[in-house]
Structures are given as structure tokens and as C-alpha cells.
Amino acid sequence: MIKNDIALAIEKKTDFNRAKAMSIVEAVLESLKTALTGREKVEIRGFGSFKVVAKKTGFGRDIRRQKQIRIEKGQRIKFRPGQELKTLLSKPKSA
Amino acid sequence: MIKNDIALAIEKKTDFNRAKAMSIVEAVLESLKTALTGREKVEIRGFGSFKVVAKKTGFGRDIRRQKQIRIEKGQRIKFRPGQELKTLLSKPKSA
DNA sequence: ACTTCGATGATCAAGAACGATATCGCCTTG
DNA sequence: CAAGGCGATATCGTTCTTGATCATCGAAGT
Numbered sequence: 040m041i042k043n044d045i046a047l048a049i050e051k052k053t054d055f056n057r058a059k060a061m062s063i064v065e066a067v068l069e070s071l072k073t074a075l076t077g078r079e080k081v082e083i084r085g086f087g088s089f090k091v092v093a094k095k096t097g098f099g100r101d102i103r104r105q106k107q108i109r110i111e112k113g114q115r116i117k118f119r120p121g122q123e124l125k126t127l128l129s130k131p132k133s134a
Numbered sequence: 135m136i137k138n139d140i141a142l143a144i145e146k147k148t149d150f151n152r153a154k155a156m157s158i159v160e161a162v163l164e165s166l167k168t169a170l171t172g173r174e175k176v177e178i179r180g181f182g183s184f185k186v187v188a189k190k191t192g193f194g195r196d197i198r199r200q201k202q203i204r205i206e207k208g209q210r211i212k213f214r215p216g217q218e219l220k221t222l223l224s225k226p227k228s229a
Numbered sequence: 230a231c232t233t234c235g236a237t238g239a240t241c242a243a244g245a246a247c248g249a250t251a252t253c254g255c256c257t258t259g
Numbered sequence: 260c261a262a263g264g265c266g267a268t269a270t271c272g273t274t275c276t277t278g279a280t281c282a283t284c285g286a287a288g289t
């Protein structure tokens with residue numbers, strides 16, 4: 040699924056045209072981006088939650104030279120599915 | 135940030151009332167849920183991607199009794215932030 | 230539809246997360 | 260506003276994941 044597919048879904052659920060649906064989808068995504076950029080935790084009941092956590096992993100691998108390389112620490116986004124989503128995933132795909 | 139906050143953002147970006155904005159947000163989330171439930175990969179450029187992967191972890195811990203417990207295998211959702219989001223997170227919070 | 234630019238995949242090592250359950254906080258709803 | 264239900268947390272072991280880089284596929288835009 041890509042952004043366009045989501046816009047299509049909105050288009051069906053509302054009376055907007057594709058362009059408008061798309062802009063709405065982007066607005067939602069941008070809201071999430073803004074929140075996460077501010078390192079704010081995003082919690083959506085029934086769907087899941089995004090949390091920004093400091094990452095401590097400090098090593099990586101350079102494939103060309105096959106040697107370890109130092110990696111700067113940074114931020115990571117942790118996504119945890121909510122109960123509903125977990126339940127849905129527990130079912131055999133074609134539920 | 136919670137669902138209501140996202141609806142607020144939509145409310146500002148459009149001319150909808152809170153209720154309509156909320157229903158739209160839910161429509162977006164439901165689209166994502168549907169896709170993920172079907173084990174479909176969701177890829178949104180600039181934001182991130184969700185991928186459903188089979189988890190093999192098979193052991194856990196019961197806190198009360200402090201003993202190992204068997205854990206059924208299942209599905210996990212992996213979220214990977216896109217380049218834009220990663221870039222934003224690299225900046226010192228109050229960019 | 231085509232072009233462009235981004236995302237994925239692979240690798241190796243080390244660090245991190247997940248897993249269940251009980252409790253508390255807090256989001257959600259009437 | 261109050262009540263209800265869901266989500267987060269902690270524990271400890273095991274497994275997985277990240278991390279960068281290059282090529283390729285695919286998403287997004289024209």
C-alpha cells in the first residue's frame with residue numbers, strides 16, 4: 040500500500056476528489072512527522088503508538104571493506120501496534 | 135500527541151469541524167490497519183514504511199514467578215522511518 | 230506513462246527489543 | 260466530567276535488529 044491507496048480509501052469514505060483526499064492524507068502524515076520531530080510520543084488507541092527513543096547502538100559494518108565502523112548515536116522511532124492491530128495480526132491473514 | 139491532536143491539525147488545514155476531521159483521521163488509520171492486517175507492506179515516501187514480519191522469538195518471562203514461559207510465534211510490525219523523518223530527528227529537538 | 234529519487238536488501242557485530250502478566254496512568258467515550 | 264478500557268512499564272533470556280554503503284526496485288511527481 041502506498042500513499043495513493045490511502046487517498047483512494049479516503050476518497051471512497053468521503054465525497055472528496057483524489058487531490059483533496061491526498062492532501063488530507065499528507066496533512067495527517069505531516070502532523071505525525073511534526074510530533075515525532077518534537078520527540079513527542081504519538082499514541083493512537085486501537086492502532087498503535089510511536090515513541091522516539093535515544094539509540095545507543097554504536098557499531099555498523101562497511102560492506103565494501105567488511106570492517107566495523109563507528110556510528111553516531113541518534114534517535115530512533117519505535118512503533119508498537121495497539122491491541123486491535125495485534126489481534127488482527129494474530130488471525131490467519133485471510134480472516 | 136493523540137488522535138484528537140491530529141484531528142485538530144486537520145481541522146486547521148481544512149474547513150472541517152472536529153467531528154469530520156476525526157472521522158477522516160480514523161479513515162486513514164483504518165486504511166493502514168486494513169493493509170497491515172492483510173500483511174501488506176505500507177510504504178509512504180518521506181514518512182516511513184510499515185512491514186509485517188514473522189517473529190520467531192519464542193521465550194519470555196513471567197514476572198510474578200520469574201520463570202521462563204513459552205511464547206507463541208506471531209506477526210510483528212516493523213516501522214522504518216523515511217529519510218525525511220530521519221533527517222528531522224537528527225536535528226537537536228528544538229530545531 | 231516516464232523519470233527521478235527514495236527505499237530495500239545484504240553483511241557482521243553489538244546492542245536492543247520482545248515476550249506475558251499485574252498495576253497504574255491515561256486516552257476515549259457517554 | 261466521570262467511568263471504562265487500553266496502553267505503558269518492569270523482569271530476564273533469547274532472538275532480532277540496527278548500522279552504513281551500493282545496486283536495484285519501486286514510489287512519487289511531471
